[in-house]
Structure formats: structure tokens, C-alpha cells
Amino acid sequence: MNAPPKAITGPSTFLDDRLGAGSFLKRNLRKIFPDHWSFLLGEIALYSFIILLLTGTFLTFWFKPSMGEVTYFGSYRELYGVRMSEAYQSALHISFDVRGGLLIRQIHHWAALMFVVGMMAHMLRVFFTGAYRKPRELNWLIGVILLTLALLEGLTGYSLPDDLLSGAGLRITEGVMLSIPVIGTYLAFFLFGGEYPGHDVISRFYTIHILLIPGILLALISAHLILMWVQKHTQMAGKDRTERNVVGAPFYPAFMAKSGAFFLFTFGVVALLGTFAQINPIWLFGPYNPANISAGSQPDWYMGFLEGALRIMPPWEINFLDHTLTLSVLIPALVPLGILMTGLALYPFIEQWVTGDRREHHFAERPRNNPHRTSIGISSITFYGILWLLGANDLISANFHIDLYTTTLIGRVVIFVGPAIAYWATYRICIGLQRKDAEVLSHGVESGVIKRMPSGEYIEVHTPAAEDIAEHIRGKHEIPVLESAEDGEGIPPKSARTPLGRLRTKMSAAYGTDHVPLGDGHVHGEHEEAHEDEHAAVGAGEHKQLH
Amino acid sequence: MIGTGNSVNSITARRRHPLARVAVVTLALGLLGGGYALAGPNGGAADAAIASGKADDVAQGKSLFVAHCASCHGLNAEGTAKAPTLVGVGAAAVDFQVSTGRMPAADAGPQAPRKPRADWADDQAVSDLAAYVQSLGGGPTRPAAEEVDPAKGDPGKGGELFRANCIQCHNFVGAGGALTYGKYAPPLNPATPTQIYEAMVTGPQAMPVFNDSTITPEQKRDMIAYITNVREQTDPGGSGLGRVGPVTEGLVAWVVGLSLLILASIWITAKKRRAKA
Numbered sequence: 031m032n033a034p035p036k037a038i039t040g041p042s043t044f045l046d047d048r049l050g051a052g053s054f055l056k057r058n059l060r061k062i063f064p065d066h067w068s069f070l071l072g073e074i075a076l077y078s079f080i081i082l083l084l085t086g087t088f089l090t091f092w093f094k095p096s097m098g099e100v101t102y103f104g105s106y107r108e109l110y111g112v113r114m115s116e117a118y119q120s121a122l123h124i125s126f127d128v129r130g131g132l133l134i135r136q137i138h139h140w141a142a143l144m145f146v147v148g149m150m151a152h153m154l155r156v157f158f159t160g161a162y163r164k165p166r167e168l169n170w171l172i173g174v175i176l177l178t179l180a181l182l183e184g185l186t187g188y189s190l191p192d193d194l195l196s197g198a199g200l201r202i203t204e205g206v207m208l209s210i211p212v213i214g215t216y217l218a219f220f221l222f223g224g225e226y227p228g229h230d231v232i233s234r235f236y237t238i239h240i241l242l243i244p245g246i247l248l249a250l251i252s253a254h255l256i257l258m259w260v261q262k263h264t265q266m267a268g269k270d271r272t273e274r275n276v277v278g279a280p281f282y283p284a285f286m287a288k289s290g291a292f293f294l295f296t297f298g299v300v301a302l303l304g305t306f307a308q309i310n311p312i313w314l315f316g317p318y319n320p321a322n323i324s325a326g327s328q329p330d331w332y333m334g335f336l337e338g339a340l341r342i343m344p345p346w347e348i349n350f351l352d353h354t355l356t357l358s359v360l361i362p363a364l365v366p367l368g369i370l371m372t373g374l375a376l377y378p379f380i381e382q383w384v385t386g387d388r389r390e391h392h393f394a395e396r397p398r399n400n401p402h403r404t405s406i407g408i409s410s411i412t413f414y415g416i417l418w419l420l421g422a423n424d425l426i427s428a429n430f431h432i433d434l435y436t437t438t439l440i441g442r443v444v445i446f447v448g449p450a451i452a453y454w455a456t457y458r459i460c461i462g463l464q465r466k467d468a469e470v471l472s473h474g475v476e477s478g479v480i481k482r483m484p485s486g487e488y489i490e491v492h493t494p495a496a497e498d499i500a501e502h503i504r505g506k507h508e509i510p511v512l513e514s515a516e517d518g519e520g521i522p523p524k525s526a527r528t529p530l531g532r533l534r535t536k537m538s539a540a541y542g543t544d545h546v547p548l549g550d551g552h553v554h555g556e557h558e559e560a561h562e563d564e565h566a567a568v569g570a571g572e573h574k575q576l577h
Numbered sequence: 578m579i580g581t582g583n584s585v586n587s588i589t590a591r592r593r594h595p596l597a598r599v600a601v602v603t604l605a606l607g608l609l610g611g612g613y614a615l616a617g618p619n620g621g622a623a624d625a626a627i628a629s630g631k632a633d634d635v636a637q638g639k640s641l642f643v644a645h646c647a648s649c650h651g652l653n654a655e656g657t658a659k660a661p662t663l664v665g666v667g668a669a670a671v672d673f674q675v676s677t678g679r680m681p682a683a684d685a686g687p688q689a690p691r692k693p694r695a696d697w698a699d700d701q702a703v704s705d706l707a708a709y710v711q712s713l714g715g716g717p718t719r720p721a722a723e724e725v726d727p728a729k730g731d732p733g734k735g736g737e738l739f740r741a742n743c744i745q746c747h748n749f750v751g752a753g754g755a756l757t758y759g760k761y762a763p764p765l766n767p768a769t770p771t772q773i774y775e776a777m778v779t780g781p782q783a784m785p786v787f788n789d790s791t792i793t794p795e796q797k798r799d800m801i802a803y804i805t806n807v808r809e810q811t812d813p814g815g816s817g818l819g820r821v822g823p824v825t826e827g828l829v830a831w832v833v834g835l836s837l838l839i840l841a842s843i844w845i846t847a848k849k850r851r852a853k854a
Contacts (some may be wrong), residue, residue: 065846066846067839067842067843067845067846067847068842069846070842070845070846071839071842073842074835074838107732107733107806108732108733108736108803108806108807108810109733109736110732110733111731111733111734112733112736112737125813126813132813132814136814136815140830140834143826143827143830143834144830144834144835144838147830147831147834147835148835148838151835194740194749195749195822195823288845288846288848291845292841292842292845295837295838295841295842295845296838296841299834299837299838299841300834302837303829303830303833303834304815305815306815306816307814307815307816307818307826307829307833308812308813308814308815308816308817308818309814309818309826310823310826311812311814311817311820314749314750314807314820315749316736316737316740316749319740319741321741322740322741322744322745323744323745324740324744324745324748324749324822325744325745325746325747325748325749325753325754325755325762326748326749326752326754326821326822326824327822328822328823328824329823330823330826330827331823331824331826331827331828331830331831332827334823334824334827421824422824423755424754424755425755425821425824427755427761428753428754428755428761431759433757433758433759434755434756434757434758435757435758
């Protein structure tokens, strides 16, 4: 090998002697990352965030976060001479009079949508593969906080241009605050600096949107990545993979190249969307005026489930001691969000409590191998999805010619029935897939070769599954079940005697019991069993004779 | 007097005839009734129609009405259990309903949809029909061409009125929206300026009436200018995605954005480093 030129060795030795960078890099550049497409979902969010920081900075150069009233004399003809806030005027100015302004605005907004899309897709991947299990619970919690902050960041950003649609969102925000018992009015007056809409909220949201939340996001995303780096990424089960190793490509150069390419892909997709698909056309909405509201007023997609909850809620209200408790706003605003976010945050700990599993896990589980978790996940997705869908019930009604009230009534039923059906269906599908796995291991896969037996009967020859597939299937690990066996005198262990303890034991048995053990191939029907010997006798090598 | 006295006598004699009084009263009543019939309100309309050469229109309109409308609205437009009376709805209502194809209605749904005009309903037929219904009891008339000329309106002012009065049902660009009980606010894109004007003054179906004291004719023209300008503009940001707000944007983010990125991630991770021999 040729020695590197002195121009490079000089400064690098200087730095290395003082920072110890060499050994740090040597250690970390060789970090191994496992390869699976679903492990890149989180990077969609990461790279969207970077795009958001860059495009957002561009927008701040022209945006004026002020609610002072001005008359528009810009180049958009249909609003010429209309009175509006300075914030809206500057957003129009960015869209029509700043070179590249509309493109950057649209990329910013599409990146915001993809940021939350990426986060959610990533979160679902982590959930369904159980990658939140010990030792990664804290990183999961950071993720839940990141998601919550992203929703807030989206809400504040959506409100900034002060167009009619953002004002409608702000009005709902105010309504939700007012519905909070006792302190609601104070909270709303505090946020808006007096009576709604006031003159302060845009500048306050601006600070929150460009400084406070992005700062926290940046810090938490760094912590998220560092923890992932230190704890190492989970991997799928497979050949030569154990709980103590990671099989994949080193960070430098292979993973870095892939990751860099994926950044370019993300940027490319967001830029394509920003170029060809119009988003948030504020000039069509018009300036905000509390007296106006448009049909089809919806929030950005990640707030859609709250909108749907509000739309299907019956008009319940309690009057108590001259105070009104507006349940029709309070419940839809807080309950679905509370169920989902609290459920997400607590799930790793609830699962540990139910299974009593205190081991470390470094394998990503296949969703089918933990059927109850997968069912809970799909059930939650159904709950979320129904609310989300009903957030657009007016568009569904108008485009599919279903009566508006019918959509509401259906929604009120389906929101309870749907998740239950989804749970049941998912559970059956998981068990079915497990059976299929067991069959592949015990019988191999269909070869497409039909053989006639000496007795005249026809059978299909099965060949053993390929090694990598078989290893992948064998990666199934049992889920621990709490010890519930009564001792010799019929007394259950102390922990299982309270009502909660009994419930816990029952849940544990349901959660962990493996109904389809992979075993040694004795989980099949009678018909197949009869041919066990023939299958064994017809080896993989005999194909050629039959062709 | 000779030669004529006879006849004088005979006239006098007839005057004194017992039935003369009856004849005179009959004649007087006949003249009064006939005169009133000619000079009264209905007669005035007929006179005006004759004067402006529209008598034929009214007659034509009546025969069209009897052929195509009377089965629901009654032979004299008095209304039936199936459909309301058309006395007093005016020519504007007829022009709007028939020129947009809503009438004659195809079936009795919650709302008559816009559809292609009936075969017989060319401009002349619609005009005759409108003249006939107008002759029944007045009502809003059709606007003159310059009253609905978008070029003469101020879109800025019209936009403000449009946002204050229309978009809660018709959406911010007039893309339409849902109402209750199967009704809906139709999209404004296919409506001509005249039809938009007529809809405002007559309030068809679920729509309220915006008469001239609520919104002046000049303001209506401003609104028409805004509506037609906005629907004709090229979306500066690319595809408008139906111009219905964030719902389609979210759909595109999930379906197009996420699908493309998942394809990219599958492609990237499918490239494995070749093991060294």
C-alpha cells in the first residue's frame, strides 16, 4: 500500500493526537447495521426532519409572524384589495413573489406530512416486531414523545399562515381548551392573550414552531439515534444470527452509502411531491375571518383522527352549579389521543408485567409469532383508522352519495365493533401463518412435481425449505408465561392470589401460550401423516427423473 | 217626420218592450266585465306580451309546460302533492332549473342533480317556458348579459362575499360539499355566470335566497367574477388534487410518498455486498 500524502497525514495526525478521533472513528465506523427494508422507515422521518429544518429556515427569511392588518396589493389578482393579516400577506408573498418560494413552501409542507408518516410507519414496525423490548424501552418512550411533539409542531405550523383553514384549526384548538373544566377559560385567554383570536397567537406559535419544539425534537432525535447506536439495532432471525451478534454491513462504507442514498431518495420524493402536487393552497382559502368557514375544512392528516372523533361524538353536555361541562368536545379531544398515546407509552411495561419477561431481546420478532400483540396493534390501527376516515365524512358523503348522518351513525357503531373484529381476524390470521410455518418446516415446500405411487395414488413431492427460510422460521421464540401452577397442596403462588394477580396469570397464559409449536413436524392433519414416509422416501434429488 | 215617424214609434215601442231593461243591463254588464277583463292585471300582462311580441312565447311556453311539466306541477302550474306551485317563481327559476337539466326531474330523490338538458329544452324552449311561468305571477327575471359579465366584476370584493356567504356549503373554490339527509351543495364549476346569478336570486333546492337587498346585483357580479376567475386559474403549485383541502393531500402522502420510499428502501437493502471468496 502506498503511504498517504503528507498533506493529509499532517493535519490528521495533529487532530488525532489532540482529539483521539482516530480510535473513536476506528471503533464506530466498523459498526454493523443489519439489512432489512423496514429498518429504513425511521430514516424517512429523520431525513424529512432535516429537509424541514432547511426549507423552514428559508421560509423564515420572508415570513412575518404578525397579526397586524394590512391591505393586499400583491400579484395574486383574486385577493387584490382584500384586508388581511401581515402573516397571511407574507405567506402569499412567499408563494407568488419570492423566487422558488412556492416550491420551498410546498416541499416544507410535504416534508411535514412525510415526517409524521415516516414516524408512524417506523413506530408500527418497532411495535409489531417487539423491538421496544428490553433494553430498548427508554428509546421507545423517546419515540412516543417525539411523535407527540411532531403533532404539536404540525399544529403550530399549520396555524402560522393565518389562512381560513388554519384559522378553523385554531378555533377548534380554542374550543378544546375551553372545554377543559375549571381552568379551560384561563388557559385559552393565556394562550391567545385575551379574547379569541386576539393579536398574539401567531407570533407565539411562531416561536414555538421554529424554536422551542424543533430544539426539543433535535435533542431527542439525537438521543434516539445515540441510544440506538449504543444498544445496536435489532435484527431479523436468520442463519448465524444470535442474541449476541449483529449480522449486516459495516457503517462505513456500506451502510453510510445506503443511508446517504436513502436521504437522496427521500429528498427526491418530497421534491417531486412539492413540484407536482399542490399542497395547502392558502390563496384559495382566503384570509382568516372568524365569521367564515368552508366546507371540507380538515386538518392535516395526522390530526384527522381527532377531527373524526369530534364529528361522531353525540352532543353531550352537563350543567352543574352554573358550570357547563362540554363532554361533546372534551371526550373526543382527550380520550382517543389519551388511549393511543398512553397505550403506546405503557405497552412495553405492560407486556413485561404480563409475561414476566425480564430478558434482553435483540431479535425483531415476526408479527405472527406474537399473535396477541399483533392483534392489539391491528385493533388500535382500526380504531385510529375509523376515526381518521370519519374526519373526512363530509367528503365521503359528497363523493360516494351516502347520507351525512348515516356516516356518523355507522361511525358510532363501527368505532366499537371494528377493533373487536380486527382483533379476532388478526389473531386467526397469525395462527394460520404460524401453522403454515410449522408445515414448511415439517413437510418442506411444494415442488410442483406430481408423483404416482406404486399403489396408483398421486402425491406431490415436497422439498425441504431453503436454509435461510428455515432459519428465519426457526427464529420463533417462546413467549414466557407466568408461573401459575399450584403447589402440592393446591395453593397458587402468593403473587397470583389477589384479583389483579389472578387476572395477570390469566392474561399471561393467554398472551404467551404457543398454540402452534414448531416441534418436529407433528402438527399436521391425518391425510398428510399417511404420506409421511413417502415424502421422506421421495428425496429432493429425484426431480430430474420425473421431468 | 212622415216616413220616419213609424220607425221612431217602433224604436220607442222597442224601448218600452218588457225585455229591454234586461237587454240593457246585460249589455252594460257585458261591457264592464269585458272591459275589466281587458284592462285588469292579467289583461295588462297579455297586453305587454302582445306589445313586445311575446304572446307567442307565452303560448309556446304553455304548450311546452303542459307537455313536460304539468304532470307534476299541475296543468295551470298550481302545484300538486308531488311538486310545488310555480306561480310567482319567476323566469329566473325556470331558466336555472331547466337549463341545468335539473328539471324535468328524473326521479324523486332528496335533490335533483344537474344532468344533460332534455332533448326538447333548447334555448328557445327554455325562454318560452320562462315567459309562460313569468306570465303566471311574476317573480325574479333572468339577468341581462352585462349583469353577469365576470369582466365587469371585482374579484377581490367578490371573494370576500363568496367566503362569507357561499363556502360553508360549496367549499372554498366551489368544489361542492355534503349537506344533511342526502342533500348536497353541488360544485360550481359547470355553472354558467347566468346560472350562478339565478341560483342566488331564486334559491333552488336546499339553497337560501340571496335577494337584491341582501346582496346587490353589483355584488353578485363581483362574486361571479371571483368564482369564474378562481375556477379558470391554473393551479400554480402543480396538480390541485381535487381542490378539496388536506384530505387528498394526506392520501397522496401515504399512498404515493410512502409507497415510493418503501420501494426505494426495498431496492437499497436488496443490494447485498458480495461475500469475498
